[in-house]
Amino acid sequence: MNDAVQVPRAAFERGAWARASVSIRRAVLLRWADKLEGHAENLAILDALSTGKLAAETCDAHVPFAARVVRWFAECLDKNQGTVGTAGEDHLAWVTSQPLGAAAAVVPWNYSVGIAVWKMVPSLAAGNSLIVKPHENAPYSALAVARLAMPQVFPRSAECPPWGTGHRSGDWAPQQNRRAVVHWINIPTSRVCWLSRQMRHYEWQNQEGCPMKATGRLGRDFTGSAVEPQHPEYDAARRVFNGMIDRRPAMVARCRTISDVVAAVRSARELGWNITARGGGHSVAGFGTCDGGMVVDLSRMRSVRVNAALGVAEVDGGALWSDVDAITQRYDLAIPGGKVSTTGVAGLTLGGGHGYLSKAYGLTVDSLLAATVVTADGRVVETNPDLEPELWWAIRGGGGNFGVVTSFTFALHRVPRVVLSGHLIYEVNHAPVVWDAFVWAAEQAPRTVSLDFVALTAPDLPEIPERLRGRSAIAIAAFAFGDLSTGARILDQIRRVVSPEADLVRPKLYTEFQGSLDANHPAGLRNYWTSASRPTLNNSAAGALLDSVFPLPSRQSVALVMKWDGAISDVNSEDSAVPDRSPCWVIHPMAAWSDPSDDERGVDWARRVRAAVATDGEAYLNFTGERSRQQVAAYFGAPHLRRLRAAKSAWDPDNVFCFNHNITPL
Template structure:
């Protein structure tokens, strides 16, 4: 069956030639699995690609890139399919689906893991925890390893072990011209620098090599929940505590609405709450002492902070973040001044849906000790990352919810320098991409783009446009 696209008609023979060259599969419109294959985690993006190429290995990735270029088709690259901005799908183009590439090889002696790009953090954590090892992973375990890492990677081990991208030691990349190149500190070093925070701009990563660290299997972690009437007191106290917290402890404050969880009193369900969450990446006994001040920030409604398997902590929030809802995420690096806390607490009361939230992520520690410019990920001197999330199970009214998130971010960003976290830019407009990088870093990213993707083949991302397209 031929496929009609905006670029022309893909004949059956042309598609058949691609299929014959694949070890994986090419899924077309009309195939029984097409609707499942085209769907992504964020239902706000309902796209209809011309083909979904489900790759079985690196050779399939090369063939998919070559095919898309030969037919002048847009390329979307998909790992875990969590792209909030919808970059892992497209209309009329080719989705290079890496979800079947789930190999993971752990070297417990060298404390390294080689990971394929279809892995989620749940997948990778299970492999590394078999040896009592881990690296900074996503707060929701269904998040894909690939996109999370390439944009930075903020998680529970950030203050002890840095971002996910800080733990990347090498990568294999299929470039826009179909070459497979290896990137590390010693080989294609500029590309390696760009992969650590520059997103998916430079090719398709088919293998990541990460440094691992002793973590778990049991850690001290969980949630302490306060009422919204204590929000300002709790956040101000948390801010003051962060100045002297040990690096082993990474915390965040979540201003949200209480879901019907069994450990919350029924009278609290549906009311606004403030959640202080954290993980201590060290001995549990030391963690108990480190989190004790968090229990005195106010009068807790519930306290479920205690010993927990690291795998349990990594999946603790999963039930609240299932696929199929409509999501819009945006962000700002801020300083938590009294004025900023006033803004955050007031804006919490305006959230448009029960699942819409404002997060304050503690930074510093190992994150802040990486020299500025050592990776494409920047803003190492920031103390707090604020994420603003609009989320709804239904499409009705979602444009208004997203507008709330943009306006809320705009107000909160006044308490910083306007910079953003590249994985949570909301929209992929050029001004928001520029707000993710200092000028010198952006200029260097453009030079790497010029070398590896001068035609901007990989442009479904927080796009770094090559200099020829300025």
Template sequence: MTTVENTPTTPAATDMIGDLRDAVAGEVITPEDTRYDEARRVWNGVIDRHPAVIVRCINTDDVAAAVRIAGVYRPEISVRGGGHQVAGSAVCDDGLVIDLSLMNSVTVDPAACTARVEGGARWADVDRATQAHGLVTTGGEVSITGVAGLTLGGGMGQLQRAYGLACDNVISMEIVTADGELRDVSATENPDLFWAAKGAGRGLGVVTSFTFGLRPFGPDAAITQVIYPYEEAESVLRKWRDAVHSAPETVSPEAGLWSIPPDPSIPAELHGIKMCLAAALYAGDPADSAAALAPYSQLGTPMIDQSGIVPYVEVQSALDPMVPDGRRYYFKSHFMNELSDEAIATFIAFDQKRPTPLALTIIRTLGGAIDRVSPDESAYPHRGARFNFSIDCIWDDPADDERVVTWAREFFQAMRPFATGGVYMNFAGFEGENDVPREATHGRDARVEQVLRTYDPTGLFASAAARV
């Protein structure tokens, strides 16, 4: 992305910054601050934006004060939780960033099986705290993912067919709305706001905390993770598709095309070789996992079988080294009701033109507990879809930006004929690319717009809502 030069601070911005310094106990960071470049960076290294001011809040009072002051000066606003969203929605040019990264505590009540999670936490924070009590909730497949962004967009994860999406496990939230008020939000308090925040949550305000319901699980988990030769990909994917139709809800199988990563447990001569991967985690007692996981190690001629029993926190963090802060990322995805032979052939044909060895294309199995949630219970519009197909581009050289993004967009277009038309908010590409047809939202967009008008009648958070 082209760097945007800093513009001179306007008198109004100077006044806003002064008011923020007077009202906020946390850090108020401007372009003159030595911490500015570090504070404006997000996970995706493609994103290079220059806000006028960043407010690192340390409590809900700071958030409320920042929102009230924003209501006076009307800057563009972005909200930073974990800073992990692919589109870089956590930061804006020339506006105000309300940064919750210092608000990252996780408090577990093991008797009630709940966890209160602040809006700046990442899933590693949640996994460590909940697993200390043998409890879990559905979280992201990479532990450095921000809790807030993933959850507000739905929240797929390896436990989704057993326990539902991340948003399905939210019992309540605290949200600072456009009037600067902190609201308790649940099925009984501000239920319309609660409904919208579960799956369409950006731009509704600033979520300062979530309370998640937890279930007993861990500390160990049984997984299957089998690498098959790339040459067998079409056969393996067809067999995988057939196997998942009878999969129990205790597994959420995945299959993908990638290159063997530089894992020290894998012989160095295999690093970088293209592969077909089949993987699943068993949501139950590892001693009972054999029958549920067996089909995914029998899809072809295994090159490497890394199946076994490992700590759940290690499963959740295994991919972290491949997707560190600062690398370049671009994701697109489709929902699909079936995985036809033609779809598989198209999938492989485009993957063969993969622009970088780090690019990953993956198919996740949906259904199970996801579909047991009534469509009326949340704004998440993709209940009933059978698969999510994701193009996850990862690269390092800025000179490759156009080539990589062009490939992903062409791949996305080629897969459209096999898709439902729905787009996962968390994998929607860059800002402005969330062009979801109205019919694909099943009427939810109109209801979300009504909630926005109720809680933000003057459009204070309109820019944040658009940054998906």
């Protein structure tokens, strides 16, 4: 056969490549390179390859693809992964008598082989076969490979290890199947293209039996990792903050760059999947996961870049508020963020965003200057008040309906590192008096002072009287920055009305206070939240609220009452998708528990508290775990909803971003 390559048998025997002379290695590599698109002229590179002294990055940067394949196969032979000594004399004779393309495929099948063979398919002569054999650390058995290539010969009923177990080949099959595991399998080249497309997204991460990464469907340039249902990390990858959420996405794409996000979105569209984005995964409604779709996981994109001189910060879509606060506070700066520091920046911002600084500086979206969005068609769109103004309007309060926001640019605000903060804790029987004092103080306090009324279980702290620990209690949560004496005067007036059982208010770092509630809101608890708003809270409504709150359904459950006013109401309702900026009282019951048998009790309690005070004021959507269309329509109101639906039609007409408080296209 004219095209036959007489590869020296010694080059393929176990361990022989490492012992072979440089001249033999070079001769083999030259013949390989000659077959691979004619790049044999670079003798210096081949010399380096044959001696194994060329750094991988040098080769990748300066050598054509053909030489990279040469290097890779040389490495395989160096590691004894390409041996044919155990295949028998007949197979060895077959290899040495066939065109080089066939011999080139005598290696264990893994991601790199899938890519190489996929690129090399045109050079494989028709009628040849691909020879596949696992070595001791290969990620799956030859039997599993054969089933994909020739299902009629190897039916699924035959015993086979699951994909991605990472077990060594000797552990995969019982003795009666051991022969199928260790023998070579010839696969017709007519099936090579198909087989490569099926398997090239399974990447073996190392030689020690670690899991694979399913990246092929996302393209060869995808730099993150992808987790599908057969992956050993799948259950962890699909899990979110709320333990009640049990959804099974088709894939979780763990992105590292905006290009990865584009690849994930485009792949999902090609596969006909709907898409959800995960920032911090803290959504109580579980919007960071989905059933049967693509989760674009941004949790590996957490950079925060601050320009203190300009007073701006650029924040990646996977960042948490703890990431932001840690950087901005170095410069005595901050952004209005959530009250639990493990909350993700993206979800909180896109829903509006409320925190202790909101009375002074508005909702989180009011500090947003620009955003980068990967839209449903896989485009990267920059938006700000001048670029794509309708998209800009919609993402500031319209949630994740319009794309994956990979970057936020915020205005920073002056917040000195030391603030006055903490809780005044009282016994429940003081509730009416404490309530009156709270309402008075909340209405009189300047914008640098924020107060919440809290129903809670008193924590087990030394500062709290032993008789109160673990029992239902009420508290006023206080936060003041800037001139701390102003906050101190407000709190002193409350103390004079009714003295607290425990006074935990003191100067502390802003970052410390922002993280003080994290321990009471750990990931994995079962959560049900809701909210309601009222323009006023008269004595009748206050009494109904207090009657409905106790007893609390669990130690972790709390109910908050807060006044939304100040800078929040400075912004016109038409300026963003947040629908109503009028001053109001927001009631926010948050049920949390660990035992699934308590689900009904927790949900009923939260709904009962909301029903006790609800009027026409609807739930702030970031505070609720439900996702009904009626609730979305009631929250936004007809004018805002029409404009949001128009934006949805423009940017996501197929509603692929539907795992959210969904806005349907017109």
